[in-house]
Amino acid sequence: MTTVSARLGGSGTEQRPSRRRALVSGTAAMVAAGITGYAAGARGRPTAPPGGVSRAGASGTRPSSAPEAVALSARGSRQAGVDRPVQPQQHVALSVYDLPGAGRQDGPGSDFAGRSGRLVAGLGTRVLGLTTRDGDTALGGFPPGDLTVTVGVGPRVVAAVDGDLPGARELPGFAREDMPDSARGGDLMVQVCASDPQVVTLADGALRAWLQEHSAAPRWSQHGFRPPAPPTQPGPAGQRVPVRNLLGFLDGIVVPRTGRELDQEVWLPTPARVRGGTVSVVRRLRLDVARFAAQDLAQQERVIGRRREDGAPLSGGGPDASMDLGAKSAQGRYLVPAMAHARRANPNGTGSGLMLRRGYSYANGPEDRGLLFICFQRELRTFVATQQRLDDGDELSSFATATASGTFLVLPGFSGTRPLGAPLFS
Structure with a gap:
């Protein structure tokens, strides 16, 4: 399947009837909430920035018991919203745009590259305004809290600067895709995340209005949600706590966690024009939740390759155990089935x-x-490489269809004196 390559992790052996009922009920409640478009985590209240009370809070519209959202600076050598915050906020609005003048292949130094650079720099100034403590003026009275805005540019934009740079290649086509041309590719990605869904909606709307005023054409967009990290597993600095997806399994188990791993696997060190950036892939995957849920738990776990309860690999060990792809039963069968998603997406296999x-x-x-x-x-x-291996054989893929897709160069960090995109476009 397309990236549910995200290795949808897995969990769960049944314990006793009461626990089984709790797991099933919890998953069913999450899925039911998802149907309404306001699922797990969407009940969060507007949150106040650290060290102060917002105007809305002072007027009594914000409960004093609402959790504080830790403010995140948009400034720095790397953009926020990638590895900051360590635990992703609960709500996202991801929007993709076409930039004006991208109808032809323009070479380095072209008008298209110059126009794109100026638009991106202006967008960065707008982002800095939204993500400061004063941003609540533009957010209808809501403080920005832990709002992050992450900006990436598509292959046509990067290639117009230098076709040899990371991010200049388009994604190839994959199996099980059902998307119009308008949901494939794009020149600009804007990812807006926050703990407060209202802040996400208002910030995304403000940026969309600004971009359309500057002739950027909306291509496709999607709002999303995720449950909060378990309160008993806050995750120390540098660690990420996986949370459950609509299939009821833990998602995001095998990822780079330490600063060293992030430097090796995520952040671009060279060339200088992209240092501090990274390559992003975004995919909207429609899942056949009902058909997956209709299978018994043992079959679900065979499809994923992990236990539903805690995400432990079927090869044995606890939730933190590495997957043993060679482990077999007494009958000589792989403990992690040959077409299990966790096996097919494992980096040792790809x-x-x-x-x-x-x-x-x-x-x-x-x-x-x-x-x-x-x-x-x-x-x-x-x-x-991961997606192509999934296309060659992955049981979970039969439950997923890609309906939108694109790749983007997430630009290096910026500040008030170093405009967004300056290293790339200068």
Whole structure:
């Protein structure tokens, strides 16, 4: 399947009837909430920035018991929204645009490259305004809290600067895709994340209005949600806690976790024009949740290759155990089935690096719900090799259809004196 390559992780052996009922009920509740488009985590209240009370809070519209959202600076050598915050916020709006003048292949130094650079720089200024403590003026009175905005440019834009740069290659076609041309590719990606869904909606709307005023044409967009990390597993600095997707399994188990792993697998060190950036792939995957849920638990776990309860690999060990692809039963069968998703997507099988995955569930109605897959890596090949291996044989793929797809160079970080995109376009 397309990246549910995101290695949808797995969990769960049944314990006792009461536990089984709790697991099933919890999954059913999450899926039911997803059908309405306002699922797990969408009940969060607007949150105040650290060290102060917002105007809305002072007026009594914000409960004093609402959790604080930790403010995240948009400034720095790398953009926020990739590895910051460590645990992704609960809500996302991801939008893809076409930029004006991209109808032909323009070479380095072309008018298209110059116009794109100026638009991106202006967008960065707008982002800085939204993500500061004063941003609540543009957000209808809501403080930005932990709002992050991550910007990437598509292959046509990168190739117009230098066709040899990372990010200049388009994604190839894959199996099980059902998408119009308008949902494939694109010149600009804007990923808006926050703990407060209202802040996400308002920030995404403000940026969309600004971009359309500057002739950017919306291509496709998707709002998504994810449950909060378990309160008993806050995840120390540098670690990410996987959360459940609409299939009821843990998502994002095998990812780079330490700073060293992120430097090796995610962040681009060279050339200087892209240093501090990364290559992103975004895919909207419609999942056949009902058909998957109709299978018994043992079959679901065979499809995933992990236990539903805790994400432990079927090869044995606990949730943190490495998957043993060679482990077999007494009868000589692989403990992790040959076509299990976790086996097919394992880097040891694909010969590729690790992706940093920050996926979200989405629900556009009872017939269109699934996974908004978002990953970051140094090389596009990391994703492509994984997806091609899944296309060659992966049981989970039969439950997933890609309805939108694109790849983008996430630009290096920026500040008030170093405009967004300056290293690339200068």
